[in-house]
Amino acid sequence: MTDTFLDQHTTRTLTSDLTIIATSSTELLRIARREVSPPGGRAARNPRTPGSRPPLNLGALSVANEVHDCLAGWARNLKADTNIPMPAHMDDTGLALHLKYHAHRIAQQPWAEDCASEINGWATTILAITTPPPEKKLEDYTPAQRREGMSIAKVDAPTCAELVAEWTNGDHTPTPDQIRTWGKRGHVTRFGPTGRSIYSPREVIDHMRRRKQA
Structure with missing residues (x-):
């Protein structure tokens, strides 16, 4: 053997x-x-x-x-x-x-x-x-994880709109197109290449609060 x-x-x-x-x-x-x-x-x-x-x-x-x-x-x-x-x-x-x-x-x-x-x-x-990583959707994160990531999150416009509405309890409800427009005009930072831009929900919230105060 x-x-x-x-x-x-x-x-x-x-x-x-x-x-x-x-x-x-x-x-x-x-x-x-x-x-x-x-x-x-x-x-x-x-x-x-x-x-x-x-x-x-x-x-x-x-x-x-x-x-x-x-x-x-x-x-x-x-x-x-x-x-x-x-x-x-x-x-x-x-x-x-x-x-x-x-x-x-x-x-x-x-x-x-x-x-x-x-x-x-x-x-x-x-x-x-x-092997590309599995896509993780917003509902896959717990509320605590969403709050913890709020200050550093950078996501696409539709997800950003969802997060802003959630984090402000519905006080601010921007549309994805509005967020894209603000990014083009420099009101909020547009990260990433054109066509695949991502945005900071924190910046969007701050921008909307400034507009409301004005």
């Missing part, structure tokens, strides 16, 4: 992590290059302006490079210790699928635990980068 250095659970976790890397590597590169995901992609972010070349997302690019080095390094170890040849495709997807297919052989190597641990870390990192 051949000795193994990984139990069945850890080996299954290794194959799952390699599947994550294989299926997420293309999305990671898109994010690194600030390209838009295709229809159905998990995260259509950082759209390109026609005729321009946006800067690279250096954080995601660094992860992509380190993941490639990690996969290639373990594939070379596997070849050296088992004579399993390197895969025909040396991109991240090809390397990850290669290691996944030979996970049972990896489990028999003295370096198996180090391999599984490193790959698990990168799979977790890639998921954090490529």
Whole structure:
């Protein structure tokens, strides 16, 4: 019976992590290059302006490079210790699928635990980068959380209008269009890029109180 250095659970976790890397590597590169995901992609972010070349997302690019080095390094170890040849495709997807297919052989190597641990870390990192966070709606926050965040909150115009009405107990009920207009005119600060502006409910309340006093 051949000795193994990984139990069945850890080996299954290794194959799952390699599947994550294989299926997420293309999305990671898109994010690194600030390209838009295709229809159905998990995260259509950082759209390109026609005729321009946006800067690279250096954080995601660094992860992509380190993941490639990690996969290639373990594939070379596997070849050296088992004579399993390197895969025909040396991109991240090809390397990850290669290691996944030979996970049972990896489990028999003295370096198996180090391999599984490193790959698990990168799979977790890639998921954090490529999976957009779930959208949290206003009703998902408790009243206490809303009050606590009042002084630092910066939200889109519709949410800002809701917060202002709630925090003033209905004394001030601006519409989203009014808030956008005040932002354009400089009465309140407009944060973020045009078309995706966010506003401070505290500033809107202060502006409306000043108008009422005047």
